[in-house]
């Protein structure tokens with residue numbers, strides 16, 4: 289099991305919370321931290337009792353990006369085989385919804401980690417950016433792809449080519465952030481949002497996540513056909529019978545994940 293202190297794990301009923309915890313390095317995403325985070329997320333994803341995952345950092349920094357000190361001596365050949373490359377697709381493969389609670393800096397890989405999550409709650413003091421260009425590199429974990437799909441080519445180009453940071457309000461207007469809250473409240477709000485997702489029927493939630501994720505990768509006609517198949521799968525669940533009956537009988541549904 290990877291070093292536990294680097295990412296603290298908490299559980300609040302059906303919501304699991306991963307708190308990045310490398311304050312001395314502004315939560316820079318070292319290999320060990322990414323290994324621990326990926327390990328935790330995969331453990332939780334396999335646990336049917338966990339319905340939503342929140343990823344948070346500290347109050348002043350979510351994560352300052354990949355670990356620059358660890359990257360300095362890395363050769364081209366080593367970067368092609370470095371294990372950190374595999375953690376990103378593994379996190380993206382998590383079927384349980386993930387919400388980022390961003391307070392302070394989410395830079396480079398930190399911004400990419402937030403963008404990999406399904407929703408983002410940001411404190412007013414949050415700052416998003418892809419400063420890799422100032423180091424002589426470019427983003428390598430979605431900062432040119434997920435970011436561009438969310439905010440559009442012109443705006444993404446500016447961030448990627450200049451390294452300029454976006455404050456929370458601008459990120460919200462650009463569509464990166466779901467909710468902006470007062471400093472110190474992002475984790476609480478993210479958990480609140482996670483609790484709403486956690487109350488929804490779990491199979492339909494996973495299908496919904498899968499369908500929305502596919503929208504970025506599929507032409508419209510194929511995407512609609514894929515959505516239709518997933519919708520039909522949802523129609524095959526016991527939970528949808530319960531959900532519809534509960535609506536008609538004017539009572540709260542009791543979802544069982546079947």
Ligand code: HXC
Pocket residue numbers: 312313314316317349352353354355356357358393395396397398419420423426427428429
């Ligand atoms: C390693 C880092 C770090 C990082 C900060 N530190 N960011 N160490 N990797 N990404 C370390 C500093 O070296 C310093 O260590 C300590 O944390 C405190 O940092 P300060 O700069 O003194 O803190 P502060 O003034 O609060 O400024 C915070 C900051 C700044 C704005 C976040 O640290 C910063 O700009 N960091 C780098 C951001 C960045 O360029 N990220 C992109 C990384 S490349 P000492 O030893 O001096 O105490 C990337 C590629 C992704 O992410 C590719 C994915 C595959």
